[in-house]
Amino acid sequence: MSRLGALLARETALAWGKGGGPLVSVGFYAGVATLLPLAIGPEPARLAAIAPGAAWVGLALASLLSLDRLFERDYEDGALDHLVLSPTPLELTCAVKCFAQWLATGAPLALAAPVAAIALGAPLNLAPLVFVCALIGGLAFAFTGGIGAALSLGARRGGLLTAVIVLPLFVPPVIFGGGALASYLAGLPWTSGLVLLGAYAAAFVALGPLFMAAACRNALS
Amino acid sequence: MSRLGALLARETALAWGKGGGPLVSVGFYAGVATLLPLAIGPEPARLAAIAPGAAWVGLALASLLSLDRLFERDYEDGALDHLVLSPTPLELTCAVKCFAQWLATGAPLALAAPVAAIALGAPLNLAPLVFVCALIGGLAFAFTGGIGAALSLGARRGGLLTAVIVLPLFVPPVIFGGGALASYLAGLPWTSGLVLLGAYAAAFVALGPLFMAAACRNALS
Amino acid sequence: MIIALDLRGVAVRRGGRSLFCGLSLSLTAGEACALTGANGAGKTSLLRAVAGLVPLEDGEIGFGDVEAGEARGGGLHLIGHQDGLKPARTTREELDFWSVWSGGDKASALAAAESLDLIGLLDLEVRRLSAGQRRRLALARLLAAPRGLWLLDEPLSPLDASWRARFGAMMQAHLAGGGLILAAVHDPLPITARTLEIGA
Amino acid sequence: MIIALDLRGVAVRRGGRSLFCGLSLSLTAGEACALTGANGAGKTSLLRAVAGLVPLEDGEIGFGDVEAGEARGGGLHLIGHQDGLKPARTTREELDFWSVWSGGDKASALAAAESLDLIGLLDLEVRRLSAGQRRRLALARLLAAPRGLWLLDEPLSPLDASWRARFGAMMQAHLAGGGLILAAVHDPLPITARTLEIGA
């Protein structure tokens, strides 16, 4: 237990950095949310229509950007060898890594998501749902993203490759979350989207680490 | 000259990778272009309105994602030392690196941008303008992005920091390009936006390498 | 604790080429073996194979009574060229984490730091350590969490003369406590050890 | 070509601490100097200071008639622990590029590969090279593009005995051709060289 605690602390620290980790990710998110209206024009009606969706995609992209290094650094500098040579099963180690990633970047981003959505013109009462979606979605993004990150170990251009592997895995949560938000706005029942999102996240929290551990072992051998 | 030629070839190869470089970046781009309609709903009118802008932001984000490693790997593995210890001024070296980055990722992305815009529902006759904007914009993104990449050398969480530093630098080109596209669609004069975009790109092609070289020297010392 | 290592007819193949085959070795508690051989002979590959990171082409690796899975999950230390230390973290952070991860605690980490004279460097980032200091930090794991079998890949190279002697004494103490050492080297080890030459 | 190296009262400070000061040394064509000193004494820092990568706290570094900017821009080679080789590229790609970048060409790269016995490895990715093979690839730069001053940071450590001797012969040839060598080492160099101890 203290071993996993130490790992969680280390991973969070690495993902967070000493110097204002959440500040940085939230700043990035704000940037993404800013560029969109700049490119498509500021008409409030048009913006409001796409606001929740854009905030949601921004979250996915921000998660993507921070995933990049989940395993690669440890692979390249040999730390993965040492992480493997331990009584802790590699699956659990991978799960802790993803969880720390979510704690360090997903959670602050989830706090920022409602702000971004409202800034783009979404109605105020959407905020709690955006927050919940972002929180659960962040978990799904972290655990699916981890699979891509582990699979692209040792490949050239790991970062972009991760992105290409991971994007298809990001599609279902993006659809579920976006659907829940849209239904809520339209006054339709929205819980099913949220439930699907939660189920997807739960499935990948459970299954993702198996794939990641296999991919890591393969990259090391 | 042959020295710079060799550098250009190496940098392009590194950015491109053996395993389908342009394919990868275009794939990423396609992913971004698909996630957006998924998140905001498929209504054609709404999509068509944001199509050029979304393609344009996708380009900026894709450039951002691939910038990350422009200097960092060379810094961490010591190659930057060797690049500095050469008769070629570091400013020129930095410029070649950015140019190679543009050749390897900006140019293929520029080819993909019109396709993405039209897939999202933009009118066909917009395609050439999207292509030209993406080509020039890619140059601006590469050279401004290089500044962020060089500045965040030796910092913790280089990737995200790059993003936060670079996003403000991306704002003017996004505005200029987005403005040109919107004006063209509205039947208004659009050349001035393109000219401003070109001027911005030219200014950073000229000034960017100075900042990058200073930042690299600082990181090495 | 691992008290024996048995290689029986081990063969390793890398990149389609057989590096060595029919390699046998048996070490018991308190014994050390120096692995020698020309560059590219396969010393690093053999150490990684013992640690289970490289698949065997043929043969068997046994750890006495200890099961292979258990031996590789906490029974042995592997210290290679790549030390897994993060340049941006401080010496203390890295030492504490790896100590706890390997089964020690912060107290044992501090004791290891004392033995390896790292106390004055604890608040420096790893990036700033000199090559020898960094190697000492990597070696501190060995002391922070006692494990039976040490697999060392050129452990002495960036150490200065006095540290080579001091680390020699540490290896001696490990052997005296019933440990085993398998070390790939190009220079003689500062302890009495059998020699196994690969690819001769 | 650089034919002299003069350090006059050099002082270097890292992380707020003075490593050494008042260091003086003068080398002329055909001379080698072995830089020794305990771990953390400042050998690497001094080599990087000569290459202009670390600022001087005090003192001066001169390269004879050659201006400092010119000397550091193509007059010297620095081979350190970090070799700047990309794991995912092939040996040939890396060798060719660094050869051209340092002022050689593909023919000289091939000649260097031949001298360092890398021909059979040219199509392997750098990631797969053994430690000694990789060091030989890093050293190939020295031969592929002739430069007057070689700054070497523990160049021999991962090489096996026969390669140490062969690289010793290469250093000897460099000196015979009027070159200079400043090498940080913990073991004696296989050539006749003056010794400068840092931090004694």
Next chain:
Amino acid sequence: MIPAPAFLTNPERFMAFSRWAAPMFGAIAVVLGVAGLWLGWSAPPDYQQSFTVRILFIHIPTAWMSEFVYACLAVASLLSLVWRQVLADAAAQAAAPLGAGFTLLTLATGSLWGRPEWGTWWVWDARLTSELILFLIYLGYMALRASMDDEAKAARAAAILGLVGALILPVIHYSVYWWNTLHQGASVFRSGGSALAPVFFWPVILIVLAYTSAFGSLWLVRIRGEVWRRRAEAAALRAARG
């Protein structure tokens, strides 16, 4: 090379100056601020905007200060880059959080005001967008500083970024004028006289001056703190190393 100005090379002189200047600026800020607020509060409610007009007294000064502080930061960055002076660097470092604070205040008061005025908290208008980006630049500056271990390196990297920001800010500021804008144009000072009634004009001016001296005071205090911190660190380092 041009020699560095004397006030940069002599931190002692700065410490002596700031010892009395900081409290003095603080006192001026309080006096002007109280006067301005009193004048402002006693002004009649605007016929259009009723009570909310009073946000103006916070909004306009903070908006101006957010830009002014960046100018200070950029000048300090330039000085520290050219002369490698720690004092200039300390000044730049000390200015950043203050500027970010002013920017955040501007965004907050603007939003608060926008709700009753425009019926929305936020619009993607030129002014607002460029102010948000200014905030991002401050954040990036602080994040860059915080994420580097070596103080000297952090200083130079941050100074480079400070200069890049100084180049880019006017571009952003003007490039967003491409957009039809909802936000007020220049109204306090403009050719043809102020658009503000005198009852608002004078309090605004007083409060702007109050903010400026408050910033001056805080800035000096923070620079002093920075200097002390660095001295203490250097002393601790010396002590630790013997």
